[in-house]
Amino acid sequence: MEEIHISGTGIWHPSESITNDEIVKSYNTYVDNFNIENKKLIERDEISALEHSSSAFIEKASGIKTRYVIDKKNILDINKMMPEVQHEDESRLSIHAIAGIDAAKKAMHEANVCADDIDGVILGTSHAARNYPSVAIEIQNQLGINGYAYDMLVGCSSTTFAINNAYSDIASGLAETILVINPEISTPFVNFAKRDIHFIFGDGCVATIVTKKKRSDNCFKIVDRKLVTKFSNNIRSDWSYLVRAAVDEKNTEDLLFYQNGNSVFKEVCPMVAEFITNQLDKNNILPSEIKKFWLHQANARMVNLIVSKVTNSDSFDETLAPLPIQKYGNLASAGSMFAFNLHNDLNKGEKGLICSFGAGYSVCSIIVEKI
Numbered sequence: 001m002e003e004i005h006i007s008g009t010g011i012w013h014p015s016e017s018i019t020n021d022e023i024v025k026s027y028n029t030y031v032d033n034f035n036i037e038n039k040k041l042i043e044r045d046e047i048s049a050l051e052h053s054s055s056a057f058i059e060k061a062s063g064i065k066t067r068y069v070i071d072k073k074n075i076l077d078i079n080k081m082m083p084e085v086q087h088e089d090e091s092r093l094s095i096h097a098i099a100g101i102d103a104a105k106k107a108m109h110e111a112n113v114c115a116d117d118i119d120g121v122i123l124g125t126s127h128a129a130r131n132y133p134s135v136a137i138e139i140q141n142q143l144g145i146n147g148y149a150y151d152m153l154v155g156c157s158s159t160t161f162a163i164n165n166a167y168s169d170i171a172s173g174l175a176e177t178i179l180v181i182n183p184e185i186s187t188p189f190v191n192f193a194k195r196d197i198h199f200i201f202g203d204g205c206v207a208t209i210v211t212k213k214k215r216s217d218n219c220f221k222i223v224d225r226k227l228v229t230k231f232s233n234n235i236r237s238d239w240s241y242l243v244r245a246a247v248d249e250k251n252t253e254d255l256l257f258y259q260n261g262n263s264v265f266k267e268v269c270p271m272v273a274e275f276i277t278n279q280l281d282k283n284n285i286l287p288s289e290i291k292k293f294w295l296h297q298a299n300a301r302m303v304n305l306i307v308s309k310v311t312n313s314d315s316f317d318e319t320l321a322p323l324p325i326q327k328y329g330n331l332a333s334a335g336s337m338f339a340f341n342l343h344n345d346l347n348k349g350e351k352g353l354i355c356s357f358g359a360g361y362s363v364c365s366i367i368v369e370k371i
Contacts, residue, residue, distance in 0.1 A: 004170050004222050006163070006208055006368060007113070007215035009341040010106025012099045013204040013328060016072040020055035020065055020199065026076040027198050028052045033078065051195055058199045063300020067202030067329025069187050070095070081192040088130045096129040096183040096205075097138045103207035104143060104181055111209035111216050118209075119175035121149035124162030124182050126332040126358070127189055128153060131241065139181060147175065155235065156296055156358020158182060158333035159206065163354075164225050164364055166210040176212040181205070184332040189237070191256050202329030206337040218344065220368040223351065226279045227364045234260040234267070235359035269302055272357050273309035279365055280310075285351065287311045290367075292343060292352035297325035297335030319343070333358065346370040 031050040041047045058064055069075055071083030088094055093101075100123065108114065121143075123136035128151065136149035154161040159182040166178035186201035209215070210222075239255045272295075280287060287310050295303045300323050307321045308314050322343035324335070331338055336356045346352055348370050355365040 002212065003214075004167050005211050005214055005371070006220045006222065007211045008107045008109070008111025008209040008218070009337060009344075010103040010108070010110060010207045011204065011338055011341050012102040012106075013068040013202070014070045015068075016070075017066050017068050018072055018075065020058045022076060023199055024053050024055050024058070026078055026081070027192065027195070030078040030081065030193060053195050053198065061299075062200065062330070063323060063325055064199060064329050065326045067199075068204060070185060070203050071187070075187060075192060082190075083187050085188055093142070094129045094135050094138060095185055096123075096125065096135045097142065099183045099185065099203075099205035100135065100139045100181040100207065101142055103183075103205045104139065104179055107179070107207035107209050110218065111211065113177055113209055113211070113215055115144040116146075117177050118145045118179050119147040120166070120169060120178045121145060121147075122162045122165055122178060122180050123149070123151045124158030124180065124333060125151070125153060126155050126158055126184060127186060129185075135183075136181065145179070154333075154358075154362050155360050156298065156333045156335070157356040157360065157362035157364050159208075159337050160333075160354060160356040160364035160366055161227065161362070163208055163210060163366060164227060167222055167225060170210065170212050177215075178210045180208040180210060182207070182334045182337065184334045186330075186332050189239075189257050191253055191258075194253070194258075196261060197257070197259070200330045202331055204328055204331040204334050204338060206334040206341060208337060214371060219371050220344070220352070221371050223367040223369050224279060224283050225364065225366045226275070227362075228275060229360045229362045230271070232267070232359075232361045234263045235361075237359075265299070265302060268357055268361060269305045270309070271361065272355065272363055273306045275363050276306070276310050276353065276355060276365055279367065283367060285367065289351055290353050291320070291346055291350045293321040294336050294339040294343070294352060294354045295321060296333075296356040296358065297323070297328070297339060298330055298358070300325055
């Protein structure tokens with residue numbers, strides 16, 4: 001089979017950043033107000049008092065220090081606690097398209113390709129901007145790309161699943177060059193009034209050029225890809241068009257993103273570690289031959305635990321498993337390729353592994369080699 005490559009990547013993130021101290025100050029003020037307003041109900045044990053958060057708690061739980069967001073002012077406003085956005089409308093570009101176009105242009109420049117070289121656009125994301133028309137087609141139109149385009153959702157594995165689809169399309173002869181775009185505008189979907197998730201997500205986007213030919217000096221051959229899914233309700237969102245017609249009662253908090261963090265940690269870490277180990281064994285690659293693990297940036301402890309299990313070592317150079325989560329927060333499906341974009345300084349012949357995992361559960365792992 002002919003080689004297929006990752007020839008370039010590009011990233012976008014908003015200009016505004018929120019520190020842990022800033023988000024904790026906002027959250028704790030909300031908590032104090034809530035507990036005062038509901039004092040009698042709390043005293044009668046009809047509801048529970050809310051607990052304070054802290055920067056130490058956030059960093060220990062997640063490794064996150066800051067996150068980039070689309071609307072810092074309103075997220076920190078205790079009377080709003082969410083970003084302000086406009087409805088999707090035909091009169092203007094989607095916020096996903098704006099982010100995607102910026103990242104795509106950077107990826108195209110790095111890969112030395114123009115719009116005429118691209119045969120298809122695949123957009124993978126955890127949070128769809130709308131049902132139709134496809135944001136991928138919107139971006140295709142804005143960039144002047146011919147061929148086809150479509151959106152897809154596989155939770156936090158959407159980026160690697162989309163790259164896998166691009167690989168399959170090229171391998172089948174359907175295309176030679178595909179633009180993969182992964183906008184993750186997560187903050188509108190976060191309940192910033194919940195202690196266990198108010199600090200997690202940032203906003204960002206990554207784009208990847210997948211090609212049949214080697215198109216750049218920073219090109220990586222895709223050696224192997226592997227996917228698996230296993231049903232779980234531990235990470236869930238119930239928001240959809242069905243909400244309008246639903247006859248049973250659910251409040252907004254119940255419909256937004258929520259997770260059973262402890263269960264996710266205990267179930268996903270061994271699952272992903274075993275998955276990667278089996279993939280390396282199948283390809284006769286020793287864990288020591290992997291020079292970078294670009295893993296999903298859900299949680300720094302998860303990344304370190306998975307790499308420790310794969311390498312059978314509790315101590316390793318921090319550069320082996322980059323953690324952009326510290327600066328950018330959890331970027332949902334875009335996190336693994338953000339790590340790749342920022343830390344892909346391999347020498348010719350060296351191998352790395354890109355792996356995303358998320359709701360579903362879903363896992364996709366891609367082994368690459370610098371050429």
